Amino acid sequence: FWPNLLASLRRNNVPTLLVNGRISQKSLESYRKLAIFFLPMFQSFNHMCMQTETDKENMKALGIPSVKLHTLGNLKYDTPALISGSKSALSRFFPENRLILVAGSTHEGEEQILYSCYKSILSSHPHLYLVIVPRNPKRAEQLLQQAESFGLHGVKRSQKPEHHGDFLIIDTIGELVECYRHGSIAFVGGSLVPKGGHNPIEPAIMQLPVIFGAHMEDFNEVSHDLISAGGAEMVSDETQLRATLEKLITDNELRIRMGMAAETCIKAQQGVIARHIELIHSLL
Numbered sequence: 001f002w003p004n005l006l007a008s009l010r011r012n013n014v015p016t017l018l019v020n021g022r023i024s025q026k027s028l029e030s031y032r033k034l035a036i037f038f039l040p041m042f043q044s045f046n047h048m049c050m051q052t053e054t055d056k057e058n059m060k061a062l063g064i065p066s067v068k069l070h071t072l073g074n075l076k077y078d079t080p081a082l083i084s085g086s087k088s089a090l091s092r093f094f095p096e097n098r099l100i101l102v103a104g105s106t107h108e109g110e111e112q113i114l115y116s117c118y119k120s121i122l123s124s125h126p127h128l129y130l131v132i133v134p135r136n137p138k139r140a141e142q143l144l145q146q147a148e149s150f151g152l153h154g155v156k157r158s159q160k161p162e163h164h165g166d167f168l169i170i171d172t173i174g175e176l177v178e179c180y181r182h183g184s185i186a187f188v189g190g191s192l193v194p195k196g197g198h199n200p201i202e203p204a205i206m207q208l209p210v211i212f213g214a215h216m217e218d219f220n221e222v223s224h225d226l227i228s229a230g231g232a233e234m235v236s237d238e239t240q241l242r243a244t245l246e247k248l249i250t251d252n253e254l255r256i257r258m259g260m261a262a263e264t265c266i267k268a269q270q271g272v273i274a275r276h277i278e279l280i281h282s283l284l
Helices: 003-011 025-033 035-043 053-062 089-093 111-122 137-148 176-182 201-205 217-229 238-250 252-267 272-281
Strands: 017-021 047-050 069-071 099-106 128-134 154-156 167-169 185-188 210-212 232-234
Touching: 003 035, 017 272, 025 035, 025 053, 035 053, 047 053, 047 272, 053 069, 089 176, 099 111, 099 176, 099 201, 111 128, 111 137, 111 238, 128 137, 128 176, 137 154, 137 167, 176 201, 185 201, 185 238, 201 217, 201 252, 210 238, 217 232, 217 252, 232 252, 238 252
Parallel strands: 017 047, 047 069, 099 128, 099 185, 128 167, 154 167, 185 210, 210 232
Antiparallel strands: none
């Protein structure tokens, strides 16, 4: 938020609209403590479009009039990059006739769990292939070294390897969605460690069954919707992750059914952009 800009717009009678609004419990507590500053700024908006009903109720609890509050959904549901596109140059880095497990936006502490699960599963399911897309690509070399202690020898995408190795690390920016497009199963990172979780919409719209840990605070309602729809499972530790992976690897029908349920769940939420545009038109 830019208080001076909002104040200037208000003085000049320029309508303002907050889009894709979200308010965490931590932020709510901060706003309450400093209500004398935040409340006038929030009230300066003509409309506040929140992602979820919980976000809307939190803003109402701060004292924002109901007439200004709308629940129009999360704009990430309508991200254009998710809707269309053909397979990219990444294809050659993925081995053929293998089940691809894409671990997206992973954080420190999660890769070791993934390596341990992957190593134990490979003995009975050698057709599985792991692709790790770390949140910080600069950790790639460190991750290769960590894997060695599990007896796994990986390759980095940036080196354009001629062989697939035991697993692949994507150490480039902007290719996670394409990895999901090639995938069979998705693990969403930042969730087995307390980082709030990352975007499960991207793999879900690609018809992948989605797995994540218990720390999905940043996508709380999305993750619960996916679980309720049968498109995702939440795991709390390495044991549960291994069991879920083995279930999805061995049961092709379950894997396909979960993937379709995940896609259906996300598509049912789309149209967020159109709803925002309709509201913007009312201000013109």
